Amino acid sequence: MIQKNRLEGGQIDTATLLKFKFDGKSYVGHEGDTLASALLANGVRLMGRSFKYHRPRGVLSAGSEEPNALVQLRSGARQEPNTRATTAELFDGLVAKSQNRFGSLRFDAMAINDRFSNFLTAGFYYKTFMWPKTFWEKVYEPIIRKAAGLGSLSLLDDPDVYDKGFLYCNLLIIGAGPAGLMAALTAGRSGANVILADEDFTFGGRLNSETFSIGDDSSAVWAAEAVAELSSFPNVRLMVRTTIIGAFDHGIYGAVERVSDHVAIPDAGKPRQIMWRIYTQRTVLAAGAIERPIAFENNDRPGIMLGSAIRTYANRFAVAVDKSVAIFTNNDDGHRTAADLHAKGLKIAAVVDVRANAPLSMDFEVLQGQVINTKGRLGLTFVDVKLSDGTIRTLDIGALGMSGGWNPNVHMTCHQRGRPRWNESLAAFVPGDTLPNGMIVAGAANGDMSTAGALHGGAQAARVVLGLKGSMPKLPTAEDAPIRLTPFWYVEGCSRAWLDQQNDVTVKDVKLSHQEGFRSVEHLKRYTTLGMSTDQGKTSNMGGLAIMAELAGKTIPEVGTTIFRPPYTPTAIGALAGRNRGQDFHPKRLTPSHKWALEQGAVFVEVGNWMRAQWFQKDGETHWRESVDREVLATRSSVGVCDVTTLGKVDVQGMDAANFLNKIYCNGFAKLAVGKTRYGLMLREDGIALDDGTAGRLANDHFIVTTTTANALPVYRHMEFVRQCLFPDMDVQLISTTEAWAQYAIAGPNSRNLLEKIIDQDVSNGAFPFMSCANITICNGLRARLFRISFSGELAFEIAVPTAYGDALIRKIMEAGAEFDVTPYGTEALGVMRIEKGHATGNELNGTTSALNLGMERMVSEAKDSIGSILSRRKGMNRADALFQMGVKPLDLSDDVPAGSHLMNADGPVDAAHDQGYVTSACYSPNLGHAIGLAFIKNGSNRIGEKMRLVSPLTGVDVAVEIVSPHFIDPQGERLRA
């Protein structure tokens, strides 16, 4: 296979042949190539279709600023859309496809859009698809969606691993060109802890693309030697393939290291990418500069590129974009490209310079004039040049370099709302005065465009930020050419001169936007889409700003730039997620009985981060209701056991422990006797219920507070707030012991009989009545805690042991309870039994309900101050028609009473204005044989027996119900006191 455009030299390893495929066709390239350079070496200029008009496009740049050459890299689950061919490192077996084409890349059916370009101007979508209104959702949007977008996703799970990591340093250096390398050498030699990061796979930046020398070496050799010295410093960490994506607050930088993007499949144990969080005291930004194009008629044909990119392909990658090249320039840099290409033996058809004072050359013709049009449907063939005397010259070429000057890469200087400053001699923005804390900018990023300037700037920056004493190190001699440039943005009189090739925005679109009244640069961006998408206008924004300034009669700095935001380049969601995906999205907490529950066939449900047994499926049970009904009936008729470890537990100790509980609970705790437990309701300061639970007093100065599973964390946080911020001198200490104790509820008429077999104390009704608590021992000496509390409404106990004994205890309970057919029950049965009993949970304490709503208004003590007590007495929260928690049951007992449905008067209208309340919890009660629900109903306590309509117009529910007491089972509480 012949690489017809491959030259001699360059920084590629021609001894290694790498095979790859583009659009199904096989090619070869070398180690050190990018996909773009390898395609160009093989004579492939056409790499994609444009976003809107489906114009044939080739590569524009040789770096991450690339707007055009976006490909779909790899296949199968590793398929990766919108990957810049200019940064994709070539590897053996690489497979890539072009994007945004209907049919083949050469014959794209959607190229018809190009014919209608007069209609598809800025704001086309806003203007055209306004009517008929109903067409948007069903007709326009689906069509536009299909036609728009670039690459596609595989919709398969990404098989690779992404990691997150944390790094700390004294100095972070962003960019490893001349300034970055010199800064790193200076800092590294001083012993400072340095990180040097560059997005490229080789350090050196532009030094790898140039032919001049530094000292006695070529620039690339100097860079390699600098890297070799840096590698010898233990205090310097070199990070290639690492993009700093953002400068965040207080010296925190985000960095994406592409560990395995340059291989087909990551090596075993290696992540694909790592998202680093770098903490640094100081930063040297040495991000270089990006060359900008010039807008002229049909300046988007494959083969028309940035001049510096053509130079990079020739010098670094040993690739001639074409054998015959011209340059269109407004500054001396275009001449440098021509000289380098000439030295490589390429034919320079001409250097077209807009300036009257352009330097002349012995080696090639320099024309004063402008490129006014180009030809070549799928790649450049001719350009028309209008000379300063008005004559037209046609050049027969396959590549045209555009050199419009360089923009310092100020992106990262603006991440903390900094604004760049205009530099007249560069005709570009340079970093402003307000930089992220600790940042200093050096080299081309700071407007020092020569190599000597960059080396000096890098060394100086490192010395300044690190406060190094002593004299400036001796720097090698290097190129130090001045900037000679005449600002020139676009050729007048063009109908289709492209500014933003990624979004197909032309000079005309910017003019149209101005004409239609968009004056702010941010509006221009949104209306025309200039500077959007994957490249964020790295090569296009300046041209747009310049034209906008001209139209508005302002200067470019008056127009200003749009805001630069992280990330600097597109960042994979996978890198942001790291390992937090799928099953590992958040931590999974297992209860001590988890392994045992698995053995019992438990089906689990996530409750917060906890996995709780939802029900235990027995052989032959085919529907969850069968299991749940069995568990409920068995518990109410004999005994059941449930893991309640997940409930929050807070240990409260100190002389003021009772006073403290009096503050956080609306009801009183000061008089609670030692050895007793009490139900407590916590309010927020606005009088709304926060959480409920029980608190048991184990000693005068020692309470155990329990919270609901979901609120364990917020309630603990709230308790610490009350302790530290409101009552700082209370003698009270708190600690969460949720994980320290395994706790089981044993409920049902046989619960005491079962317990007596395993515990060492007397738990008869006389010795241990309802609401007792105690430190006890079980199984001949193991310390445990016993609470006689009941959520199910049955005779019940909760027993807690240190977590390590949780598994042993559940097995012991099952063994001891075998004679009573002890039945494990899950959260569903727990829910059924508490609804039957009328106990509130999170469904009722839903952040909108007060003690009054919950039927507990008498609990709010007037004898003491507590959080929320004052505002709970507000008039508005004590209206006669306030919602009140009640029970509902269907008149036709075969009907459901779905939770979330609303109650309406039986004979009134069904609308929001006549809403009477809503069902919060509902279930099928196996004990009653029909559905039941808990509901908040206006003035509910006075409406027992009333017939109402339960409706949900959205889901078609319309059921006749009766309002009943919320206590469906044992309303007198005889069972739990048995």
Place this chain on the structure above:
Amino acid sequence: MIINHPLLGQRDSSEFTYLGDAKLIERPDPDSETATHDFYKYAYLRDNPAGWHKELWFHEAGDRSWLVVTRNTLTHEISKVEMARDVAREKGRRR
């Protein structure tokens, strides 16, 4: 952001939970004649300054201290970090 914890030194803000205005420390006197109105203001009214703001942060993934952090809401600059308990005592809060 990095919060310079008075006891533990510099900690990443991801270890903390944010609550809001440090005025929440100044819980009104429940026995005052104007208690209802005072509590209404305490519970619902907050300044939302563009600039310096004293706010409460809880070191949830750390030592469980409530801190009063003086932060500029425009620049995220943090000028002062105090233990909320000390601030509460300075404001005369006791038992």
